[in-house]
Amino acid sequence: RSLPKFHPKYLIWIMPLILSGIMSGAISCFNVFLKRGWVDGFFGIWFQAWSLSWLLAFPLILVVLPLVRNTLMNFVEMPQGTKK
Numbered sequence: 001r002s003l004p005k006f007h008p009k010y011l012i013w014i015m016p017l018i019l020s021g022i023m024s025g026a027i028s029c030f031n032v033f034l035k036r037g038w039v040d041g042f043f044g045i046w047f048q049a050w051s052l053s054w055l056l057a058f059p060l061i062l063v064v065l066p067l068v069r070n071t072l073m074n075f076v077e078m079p080q081g082t083k084k
Contacts, residue, residue, distance in 0.1 A: 013062065016058060016061040016062050016065055017058060019061065020054060020057035020058040020060075020061045021054055021057075021058075023057065024050060024053035024054045024056075024057040025050045025053075025054070027053070028046060028049040028050040028053045029046050029050070031049070032045055032046045032049050033046075
């Protein structure tokens with residue numbers, strides 16, 4: 001049985017949601033480990049750091065991603081017949 005699929009219009013927020021979660025999780029884990037090491041309660045400390053990071057990362061990527069995409073389009077030559 002296959003999973004239900006999202007309509008493509010939802011990619012505009014699903015992709016940044018997942019990307020910001022993965023990136024903020026990885027970076028916060030790395031930073032907590034560098035700062036505290038492998039201590040008791042590491043996952044609780046990391047989860048708190050991650051949740052605060054994700055709270056900032058998701059809205060930030062929603063705003064910044066279109067700006068970066070539009071800026072980069074000035075430097076990318078698109079093949080004939082494709083939309084910007």
